[in-house]
Amino acid sequence: MPTDITTPVGLAVPTTKPQTGSPEVAQDKTHTPSQRYLSTRGGSYGLSFEEVVLKGLAADGGLFIPEEIPTLPQDWQSKWQSLSFSQLALEILSLYISPSEIPRADLKKIIDASYSTFRAPETTPLVSLNEKDNLYLLELFHGPTFAFKDVALQFLGNLFEYFLVRRNKGKSGKDRHHLTVVGATSGDTGSAAIYGLRGKRDISVFILHPKGRVSPIQEAQMTTVLDANVHNLAVEGTFDDCQDTVKALFADPAINETLRLGAVNSINFARILAQTTYYFYAYFTLLKSESYKPDHKIRFVVPSGNFGDILAGYFTKRMGLPIDTLVVATNENDILDRFWKTGRYEKNAVHGAEAQGGIPADGVKAHEDGVKETLSPAMDILVSSNFERLLWFLAYEYAAHTGFDDEWNKKQAGQEVESWLKLLKSNGGFNVPSEVLDIARRDFDSERVSDSQTIETIKQFYANPQTNGAAGAASKGGYILDPHSAIGVAAALRSMERASPSQTYHISLATAHPAKFANAVDLALKDEQGYSFDTVLPAEFVGLEKKERRVRSVPRGAGWEGVRTIVLEEVEAELKGAQ
Numbered sequence: 001m002p003t004d005i006t007t008p009v010g011l012a013v014p015t016t017k018p019q020t021g022s023p024e025v026a027q028d029k030t031h032t033p034s035q036r037y038l039s040t041r042g043g044s045y046g047l048s049f050e051e052v053v054l055k056g057l058a059a060d061g062g063l064f065i066p067e068e069i070p071t072l073p074q075d076w077q078s079k080w081q082s083l084s085f086s087q088l089a090l091e092i093l094s095l096y097i098s099p100s101e102i103p104r105a106d107l108k109k110i111i112d113a114s115y116s117t118f119r120a121p122e123t124t125p126l127v128s129l130n131e132k133d134n135l136y137l138l139e140l141f142h143g144p145t146f147a148f149k150d151v152a153l154q155f156l157g158n159l160f161e162y163f164l165v166r167r168n169k170g171k172s173g174k175d176r177h178h179l180t181v182v183g184a185t186s187g188d189t190g191s192a193a194i195y196g197l198r199g200k201r202d203i204s205v206f207i208l209h210p211k212g213r214v215s216p217i218q219e220a221q222m223t224t225v226l227d228a229n230v231h232n233l234a235v236e237g238t239f240d241d242c243q244d245t246v247k248a249l250f251a252d253p254a255i256n257e258t259l260r261l262g263a264v265n266s267i268n269f270a271r272i273l274a275q276t277t278y279y280f281y282a283y284f285t286l287l288k289s290e291s292y293k294p295d296h297k298i299r300f301v302v303p304s305g306n307f308g309d310i311l312a313g314y315f316t317k318r319m320g321l322p323i324d325t326l327v328v329a330t331n332e333n334d335i336l337d338r339f340w341k342t343g344r345y346e347k348n349a350v351h352g353a354e355a356q357g358g359i360p361a362d363g364v365k366a367h368e369d370g371v372k373e374t375l376s377p378a379m380d381i382l383v384s385s386n387f388e389r390l391l392w393f394l395a396y397e398y399a400a401h402t403g404f405d406d407e408w409n410k411k412q413a414g415q416e417v418e419s420w421l422k423l424l425k426s427n428g429g430f431n432v433p434s435e436v437l438d439i440a441r442r443d444f445d446s447e448r449v450s451d452s453q454t455i456e457t458i459k460q461f462y463a464n465p466q467t468n469g470a471a472g473a474a475s476k477g478g479y480i481l482d483p484h485s486a487i488g489v490a491a492a493l494r495s496m497e498r499a500s501p502s503q504t505y506h507i508s509l510a511t512a513h514p515a516k517f518a519n520a521v522d523l524a525l526k527d528e529q530g531y532s533f534d535t536v537l538p539a540e541f542v543g544l545e546k547k548e549r550r551v552r553s554v555p556r557g558a559g560w561e562g563v564r565t566i567v568l569e570e571v572e573a574e575l576k577g578a579q
């Protein structure tokens with residue numbers, strides 16, 4: 001086992017073949033391997049989709065993944081090309097969910113209900129941002145909270161409800177299965193989860209956000225929802241502190257037993273799964289466009305923080321969607337970009353004066369905790385949860401070169417992931433062997449975009465008259481990008497230097513509506529003639545900040561135990577109130 005962070009780690013060779021458990025689902029012939037789940041740390045095996053969705057995090061602290069990534073059915077292109085977003089979602093999700101768990105007709109109802117709340121008829125429209133350079137934007141923000149998280153969280157909310165209604169049929173009082181959802185947010189997951197779960201029976205939802213570090217609109221979106229089952233906690237600290245607290249709660253068997261915790265963050269595999277649909281949908285939309293040329297390659301560029309969005313893209317590539325490369329686009333919190341550049345995954349890069357809380361030359365403030373406060377706050381993340389899932393696949397592929405059987409390779413990947421994560425915890429980082437980095441570079445490329453480049457990109461596309469998009473509705477006819485989407489577009493422009501636009505389509509993911517980030521958008525466009533933020537503001541946001549709020553502060557020293565006490569108290573009070 002690797003023990004230090006300076007030497008690249010290699011896969012340890014166990015002397016005996018590891019044993020794997022085989023619970024009922026593994027024996028059940030109605031579940032294919034892509035419909036059975038395991039933990040990235042090797043501890044759990046053969047779990048059902050329902051168990052995975054309701055548990056969220058594995059008992060060994062790992063994340064759930066399917067035992068196999070499914071391949072696409074024969075003729076998928078001709079069969080799926082004319083499907084609507086919801087129809088497509090049904091086909092894709094059916095590959096991961098056995099009909100013996102959710103009958104197809106029920107899954108269809110859940111999906112249809114989830115996407116009926118979107119404002120755009122296409123659900124996730126693809127717009128041309130610059131026709132000459134084959135640059136497209138996939139608008140993912142037409143759901144209830146104006147961010148890409150709605151695509152997965154509308155679905156997850158309905159899925160939780162479906163499982164609970166089924167479990168609670170004919171039951172009353174304490175016999176009912178009550179789910180306590182706990183989630184961490186840097187702004188968007190929180191509101192999307194709250195809108196997906198508000199008022200739902202048998203579910204309480206607790207959302208932890210870093211106090212003062214989400215945008216004013218995001219804060220208002222979350223805290224103005226007054227349904228009794230919604231609980232907002234403003235934590236003094238960073239997003240990573242919130243995420244660590246959530247993980248600590250999941251690791252506590254006592255609270256899990258008492259409250260039955262559920263996850264809404266992308267640690268919940270259903271989140272990743274629901275996000276795969278829009279990669280397929282974008283592909284088919286491009287295929288139907290007049291400018292499509294079959295010999296051109298396709299690159300998806302994804303503004304990344306917790307690595308959930310781009311991981312969904314990785315799944316689609318592995319399933320067989322013809323994606324040339326997935327481009328990871330980070331802000332100045334760049335752990336992912338540094339990994340692809342060096343093979344080292346390390347929490348805190350050396351920021352010099354910045355690490356002491358000083359203001360560096362580019363004006364971005366770094367806190368003592370290492371997180372930089374950027375103009376794209378939803379991506380101000382030190383450690384990316386879903387990277388663990390990718391690490392598993394990389395370690396698995398590397399292990400497969402050893403010539404042992406598949407079961408051994410899977411177990412080996414779990415052990416390797418566990419040892420890497422131990423090093424991350426104890427030493428703040430780890431290196432992967434060069435062969436593992438090569439495997440990672442085969443599918444991914446990466447870019448880091450600074451705040452000043454983000455602002456420049458917003459300006460550039462506001463002035464661009466070629467756009468046919470709907471989001472910005474700017475008076476000049478240009479496009480108003482939100483800062484996160486601008487990071488994607490800036491990265492796409494750089495990617496074009498390596499993959500010529502004359503032979504490549506770049507599809508950049510627009511992850512939020514610009515109105516959620518007035519600060520950055522105003523900073524970029526305030527001097528532009530004819531610009532007014534009011535033209536960007538959707539009716540849904542007008543007056544939101546003046547509405548009544550409910551939120552509880554969590555002081556810095558409270559720790560996860562302090563949050564546990566709050567959660568226990570508030571669930572008890574909520575259930576009493578409901579009687």
Ligand SMILES: Cc1ncc(COP(=O)(O)O)c(C=O)c1O
Nearest residue numbers: 188304305306307308309378511
């Ligand atoms: C607007 C926005 N863009 C991008 C991201 C990054 O996505 P991911 O965490 O899935 O990498 C987030 C948050 O996660 C976000 O809210």
Ligand SMILES: N[C@@H](CCOP(=O)(O)O)C(=O)O
Nearest residue numbers: 185186187188189265266378
């Ligand atoms: N940017 C996210 C952070 C949480 O990410 P998740 O995808 O794991 O839920 C947010 O907006 O909260």
